[in-house]
Amino acid sequence: MAGGRLKLKQQAVFHPVFLTVLKRAVLMALVWLALTGGDAQAWVYGAVAVVCATALSLILLPAGPRPARVLRLFALFPGFLMRSIVGGVDVAWRALHPRLPVSPGWVSQKTSMRDGPARSLFGAETSLLPGTLSAGCDEAGLKIHCLDASERTQTRLAAEEKRLARAFSEDGDANEEGRVS
Amino acid sequence: MSVVELITAALLAIGVFFYFAGTVGILRFPDVHSRLHALTKADNLGLMAIVIAAGLHFGDGWIAGKLALIWLLALFAAGMAAQLVARAALSPEHNA
Structure with a gap:
């Protein structure tokens, strides 16, 4: 008791x-x-x-039902920093390469994130990661523009989303919907 | 020149290089969205290098903190602005 x-x-x-x-x-x-x-x-x-x-x-931005987990977000930062450096080097290399090695294309990234701060942040993050740029979303998912459209980009995006979702209490709380918040 | 001055100068050069590369990307890339890639990613890296160089130059923890804050806000703004410009620049078939 x-x-x-x-x-x-x-x-x-x-x-x-x-x-x-x-x-x-x-x-x-x-x-x-x-x-x-x-x-x-x-x-x-x-x-x-x-x-x-x-x-x-x-x-x-009123307090939402899925608060950010500050420590987890913080823990993501070094990895994000490294990947954003790779992103900058990658785009600089492509821009200065005499033959301009880009083959731009669109990828539709299915997302389990609901609309809100987490998804906006994911979009902002993709825009700083190697070769991807978010342009909002439709029913099919996030619209991602790729400097080099290949499957590799999609698998990488999915991994990135999973990482960020964990930092926003968006994972493994399927029963959260039923709970009054 | 001391070691710190050398590192500062090298970081400044790296920063200028990435700003330059970003600008070249804006001029050379084929469409609006590809150009946005160059703008956000290369400029973010250029600012990062220059902020670290400035932090080393002043050698003061509080100034370094202020510079880090500037870089974080610019990083956040770049990511969000890139998304908004990208969405606004969508051609009609993408909006369907």
């Missing part, structure tokens, strides 16, 4: 919306910290700015 009550209490404390607000406030505070160069006196204004920025962010 005691264990059950404790669990209930924890759920109340770590309410998803509360967590989202907290995460965003911490993010804004970090931005303020960077902007002011760690000036302690600036925190008087910083507190007001952080509250206002967090409120604005909640108006512009």
Whole structure:
């Protein structure tokens, strides 16, 4: 009985919306910290700015049912960085190559991501990865423009999507639909 | 020239090279979408190199943090803007 009550209490404390607000406030505070160069006196204004920025962010992008998992997103960053460097080198090589080795084409990428921040972020990410560029989506899936249209690109995209989906609580929660959020 | 100055100069050169390559891509690639590839990816890498060079030059953690913030925001904006331009530039048959 005691264990059950404790669990209930924890759920109340770590309410998803509360967590989202907290995460965003911490993010804004970090931005303020960077902007002011760690000036302690600036925190008087910083507190007001952080509250206002967090409120604005909640108006512009209300807390969704599938919150971002900050640590997992963070863990994805080094890999993304490496692949985006490869992307830049790849496109620079193609641009400067005398014979211009590009064969542009479109790929329709089926996606399990629902519309929202995760899918927008996935689109932005693909635009920085080697050879791919997202152009929104239709019923068939995401419309991806490829500098070099081949199957390799599609398998790579699928892997990338899976990684990002995990960071957005979009995986393995099929029963989430039934839950009232 | 100290080692740090040499690395800074090399990073600046790399950054300029990628901006140059991106611009060449915009001029040489055959269509709007291919040109967007060049713009987003090469410029992102160019900015990354120049931001690291500037961070090394100033040698200050807080300035480095500010520069990293600039790069992150530019990265985010480039990815989102590329998507929006790509969608706006779709030909009618793609919109069907």
